[in-house]
Amino acid sequence: MNRGLTEFGRFAEPTLYILVSLSDGPKHGYAIMTDVEAMTGDPLGPGTLYGALARMERRGLIEALEPEERRRPYRLTGLGATTLRTQLEGLAGFTRLGLDRLGGATG
């Protein structure tokens, strides 16, 4: 699916969701979790969320901001934004291809 995120293993898909969630501004863990649930309909488990956040932070896709009490917001880095754009464009191309083929088969 996302060649640039394949090294994240089972965290590739949550990583993409988190990147999308952070694309409109910084959020802390709980806000990301509720946002992803609103986007996908499925809750993101806390272990999966922080497993993905740790990998993203290590890879430089996101950066942590100063904590607000016990909550630490995260924001996209330039690399994170570029990676998200690449992933979404790849998915958009794949979606167009699939729809074209489906249209050809049924039309």
Add this chain to the structure above:
Amino acid sequence: MNWLVRLYPRAWSARYGDELDDLVRLRPLGIAGSMDLVRGALDAHRHPELVDPWASEVASGSPGVTSQRLADLRVARRLGRGAMLGSVLWIAGWVIASNGPLVVDGYGSYRDGSAGMPFVLLAMVLLSAGLLGQLVRMPRSSRVARTGAIAAACTLPFFGMAPWVLPLGAVALAGLLTVALGAAYAGQWSWGAAGALVVPGLVGAAIMAWALIGFGGDRVDVYGPIFFAVLAFMPLWLVVGATLQSLPPVNHLDGDEQIAPRGPVRA
């Protein structure tokens, strides 16, 4: 803190524990969430590099360190922990050996210490492992220290199998002293750490020599002085192990090799 959050490794908790605990407090976990958290804790134990303080220190201090070099340093650190455990086995071995059944032969009496020998052998093997860790950690330019480490690491297991063959012990001790002094001279160890190995090593050797020369008669009498030597030697394991627990100086992190910039961390 939620008890499931406590399942995470200490370094992970230090970095993400408060946030994770806050999140769990805001949103009750349920069965699926609890299982996800346990799975996340297992993943965190499998991938300590994600929050490893070593990695963070290296990232800020030296951008040219490969993840392979970091992995090697972690192996060296584990070998160092083994070496420190060896100090306990070393003492245990001699306590057991010196309390073995009394045997009287034509030359006097002695304790049958065979029950303690496996402990002594394992202690020597673990000290060898620590020295292998030093070999991994030290750059190739630290030739003196590396030569001493190789000599001692090769000799110690044989000495552990036959601790009455004192020349083997002497070669091993000389190797260890060479490691300490060579590493301090090369800037790999502090002089304090080197002294913490060299002084007890020499004191232990002097006590051992005095005990063996001065108590030539009834061999049971020698156990007391020898045990002081055994205690004096204990820091050898501790210093070899403890010096592997911290990062090498940043300019030695790459092992003197020209290496590519650090690649992405694999999940």
